Amino acid sequence: MLEIHDVRKTFFPNTVNERRALQGIDLHLAEGDFVTVIGSNGAGKSTILNTIAGKLTPDAGSVRVAGKDVTRMADHRRARWIGRVFQDPTAGTAPNLTIEENMALALRRGHARGLSRSVSGGRREVFRRELVKLELGLEDRLTAKVGLLSGGQRQALSLLMATFSGPKILLLDEHTAALDPSRAELVTRLTEQVVAEHALTTLMVTHNMSQALQVGNRLIMMHDGRVILELDAEQKARATPADLLAEFGKIKGAVVDDKTMLS
Numbered sequence: 712m713l714e715i716h717d718v719r720k721t722f723f724p725n726t727v728n729e730r731r732a733l734q735g736i737d738l739h740l741a742e743g744d745f746v747t748v749i750g751s752n753g754a755g756k757s758t759i760l761n762t763i764a765g766k767l768t769p770d771a772g773s774v775r776v777a778g779k780d781v782t783r784m785a786d787h788r789r790a791r792w793i794g795r796v797f798q799d800p801t802a803g804t805a806p807n808l809t810i811e812e813n814m815a816l817a818l819r820r821g822h823a824r825g826l827s828r829s830v831s832g833g834r835r836e837v838f839r840r841e842l843v844k845l846e847l848g849l850e851d852r853l854t855a856k857v858g859l860l861s862g863g864q865r866q867a868l869s870l871l872m873a874t875f876s877g878p879k880i881l882l883l884d885e886h887t888a889a890l891d892p893s894r895a896e897l898v899t900r901l902t903e904q905v906v907a908e909h910a911l912t913t914l915m916v917t918h919n920m921s922q923a924l925q926v927g928n929r930l931i932m933m934h935d936g937r938v939i940l941e942l943d944a945e946q947k948a949r950a951t952p953a954d955l956l957a958e959f960g961k962i963k964g965a966v967v968d969d970k971t972m973l974s
């Protein structure tokens with residue numbers, strides 16, 4: 712479903728600020744694979760997600776989604792196949808629009824025309840049914856402004872909205888990092904639910920070692936623009952956070968932040 716072949720990206724090449732963010736990434740994800748991504752600071756985790764989403768064009772290599780080469784396709788043209796949730800709960804939703812208006816816009820994403828942010832009775836019912844799944848009572852607050860919701864509620868809504876265009880790929884960039892532990896747990900559970908329900912091929916960046924082991928069926932560790940460790944489902948089931956930290960410990964000069972050390 713997602714094939715990344717020898718992807719390379721260097722920022723500010725041939726200058727004193729040169730950063731080799733990706734140095735030959737190869738990743739093949741089958742439909743429904745859920746890969747957690749961990750790594751030191753500056754390892755290239757966000758850069759690889761940006762490359763898949765089309766925010767960045769790699770210098771070399773290719774990205775294929777469902778067999779189609781999207782390497783040089785503009786981000787808005789691949790948007791309907793790729794859902795994304797960011798760390799910042801305010802990033803995925805518009806605060807001054809209501810819950811139902813936000814959902815209507817998400818539904819329109821990837822469709823050229825024909826749908827607007829206005830909400831008909833029929834569509835309202837669909838939104839209500841979707842919101843019930845979150846178990847946050849948002850189905851009774853369809854006309855509330857999204858800016859009034861808590862961070863956890865907004866992330867849950869962003870996650871739901873990310874699936875509206877019928878994406879094949881879901882990219883999660885530390886989407887639970889800004890939440891308190893109980894909200895993070897809730898959004899993690901919803902993530903597993905949403906991924907399973909839509910059989911989404913998923914990459915989830917996290918600094919939380921327990922979470923990286925708890926969810927998904929594969930794990931990769933990145934450092935310095937490379938994948939330096941890959942675990943399959945069986946290896947992942949046997950590994951502990953201490954094992955992952957020990958792997959980090961083997962990397963000379965790797966900077967691992969406090970969040971990672973404490974997780």
Ligand SMILES: Nc1ncnc2c1ncn2[C@@H]1O[C@H](COP(=O)(O)OP(=O)(O)OP(=O)(O)O)[C@@H](O)[C@H]1O
Nearest residue numbers: 722730731732750751752753754755756757758759
């Ligand atoms: N737009 C950019 N311009 C210049 N350099 C960049 C840009 N984006 C990323 N970099 C550099 O590329 C490298 C990889 O960055 P990236 O954000 O992908 O790392 P990361 O693994 O997500 O790190 P973190 O966990 O700290 O967020 C870093 O050295 C970073 O400074």
